[in-house]
Amino acid sequence: MPERRRGAALEKALLDAAWEELAAHGYAKFTMDAVVQRAGTSPPVLYRRWSGRDELARAAVAHVLDQARVEVPDTGSLREDVLTLMREINRTRARFVTVMNAHLAGYYQETGTGPGDLFAAKHRKGADVLFDRAVARGEIDPERLSERVKSLPFDLLRHEILVTFAPAPDHVLEEIVDTIFLPLLS
Template sequence: MAERRRGAALEKALLDAAWEELAAGGYARFTMDAVGRRAGTSPPVLYRRWSDRDELVRAAIVHALEEQRVPTPDTGSLREDVLTLMREINATRVRFITVMNVHLAGYYQETGNSLGDLFTTGGEDTGDVLFDRAVERGEIDPRRLTERVKSLPFDLLRHEILTTYAPVPDHVLEEIVDTVFLPLLR
């Protein structure tokens, strides 16, 4: 007989199962029953933690993002920090980004809710750390550092990935940083 899971171990198993279910069938086929089957438990166990499937979807995404968190680079320059971070995302997260966007299209259509706010959940935002360091070093003008500008290189990276469903060539990453992003900050 399998050992009974409790507390954090149970929650991790449930969220892992929810993410796997979401990745396998997308939002349209995502149900509490399917997650319960995949986790080897019953729907009431899920409903004690999450009131509905949308709440569970959001929790599963936050969990997956935490599991996929990329270390914050510290190279001594904003250019190299952003490129290092983009290269790490490009090398390790193409499938994750694809799953997030393709399988969650139904979530956007059905609920009208964006999941963009989830990408900075769970502690200090990596981008903010990079930008704070760059301001401290005097590399960039903080008045030009809007939320849109901060997200721009990563939005363009995601766009490139979703255009080809493949890693982006390094010269394209450099072009995004050098010709589009950095000129906006200086």
């Protein structure tokens, strides 16, 4: 008889199963019952944690992003920190962003959200560290750092990936940072 999963191990198994269902069938065919079956558990176990498929899908995406966490660079300059972070996201997440955009189209339509809503919160925490450091070094005026300005380079990177279905070339990342983002801060 298999060992009974509990706590964090059970939650990980449920989120892994939810992610596998999303990746295999997309949100349109994503059901709580399919996740229950894939995880080898019972409906009450799943519903105690997530009340519906939209909440579970959001949790599964967050789980995958947490597992593939990108380290926040500290190069000593805002420009290099932002470029380094964008390059890492571009290198490790381009396929993920493209596939999930297609698989989650129904989720966005059903919940009235978009890719920025789902992915931005994860990037915001890391990016806030970069901006706090830049403010402390005197590189930028904190008054110029609205949430939209802080998210801009990452939003443009996501847009580039979704338009081209490929990682952005390095010269595009530099153009985003040097000709669009940094001028907003000076």
